[in-house]
Amino acid sequence: MIFLYQFATSPLCEKVRRILNYKQLEFEIHEVPRAKVADYADVSPTGKFPAIRDGEKAVWDSTDIAHHLEAVAPERPLIPSDPRDAAMVHVIEDWADESLYFYEITMRVAWEHNAPRVAEEFAATMPGATAEAVLPLVTKAAQELTSAQGLGRKPQDQVVRDVERHIAALEGLLGDGDWLVGDSITLADIAVAVEVNALEYAQEGAERLQASPAIAAWRKRVAEVAPD
Numbered sequence: 365m366i367f368l369y370q371f372a373t374s375p376l377c378e379k380v381r382r383i384l385n386y387k388q389l390e391f392e393i394h395e396v397p398r399a400k401v402a403d404y405a406d407v408s409p410t411g412k413f414p415a416i417r418d419g420e421k422a423v424w425d426s427t428d429i430a431h432h433l434e435a436v437a438p439e440r441p442l443i444p445s446d447p448r449d450a451a452m453v454h455v456i457e458d459w460a461d462e463s464l465y466f467y468e469i470t471m472r473v474a475w476e477h478n479a480p481r482v483a484e485e486f487a488a489t490m491p492g493a494t495a496e497a498v499l500p501l502v503t504k505a506a507q508e509l510t511s512a513q514g515l516g517r518k519p520q521d522q523v524v525r526d527v528e529r530h531i532a533a534l535e536g537l538l539g540d541g542d543w544l545v546g547d548s549i550t551l552a553d554i555a556v557a558v559e560v561n562a563l564e565y566a567q568e569g570a571e572r573l574q575a576s577p578a579i580a581a582w583r584k585r586v587a588e589v590a591p592d
């Protein structure tokens with residue numbers, strides 16, 4: 365049995381759930397209380413989640429988890445055997461995890477006009493907490509994170525223009541194909557789809573995504589093949 369340690373509201377944790385489901389692996393979810401992260405240092409010494417425990421082995425970081433699962437459950441592959449395709453999957457996954465991730469955190473959680481849309485979901489992971497009490501805390505944490513990273517210091521209209529370029533790039537990558545790399549689902553599709561799912565919580569993200577039937581159809585394909 366695999367144990368997944370997660371924050372339910374994290375797209376990177378959604379990424380791991382979808383990988384596990386695509387690979388048809390049994391797993392049990394353990395929601396990490398945000399105030400007790402230090403108690404989980406044995407599964408995630410960085411204090412970041414997702415992390416998994418698979419038997420004796422603990423693996424943290426969604427990319428390392430994806431590669432671990434690919435090694436132990438190669439039957440339904442998500443990383444292509446062709447080296448160029450594998451390289452492309454790696455680059456696209458990194459774009460999702462290290463760039464798109466900060467756009468979604470900025471727009472979905474750090475921007476005060478969008479944050480109320482996610483307050484209920486954050487509160488649901490914190491026993492006894494109300495959405496009203498949770499909202500200022502998660503927004504402040506996201507503002508500090510994105511300010512330190514840099515995106516949080518950009519004017520909002522510039523961030524939206526960046527996201528428009530990212531959405532156009534995603535449409536360009538898809539072209540007339542069904543998947544981002546090759547002719548079957550890969551880790552790249554899952555990594556990008558979870559960030560797009562999170563971007564949709566932001567009003568500006570939802571408006572731009574509504575204008576793209578190709579992205580909508582691709583998200584539906586990902587959700588069918590790799591469900592949450």
Ligand SMILES: N[C@@H](CCC(=O)N[C@@H](CS)C(=O)NCC(=O)O)C(=O)O
Nearest residue numbers: 374375376411412413414425426427
């Ligand atoms: N590169 C890591 C990033 C994980 C990450 O940043 N997780 C966030 C939730 S989405 C987290 O644990 N944040 C808490 C913190 O930074 O203290 C991965 O892909 O797993």
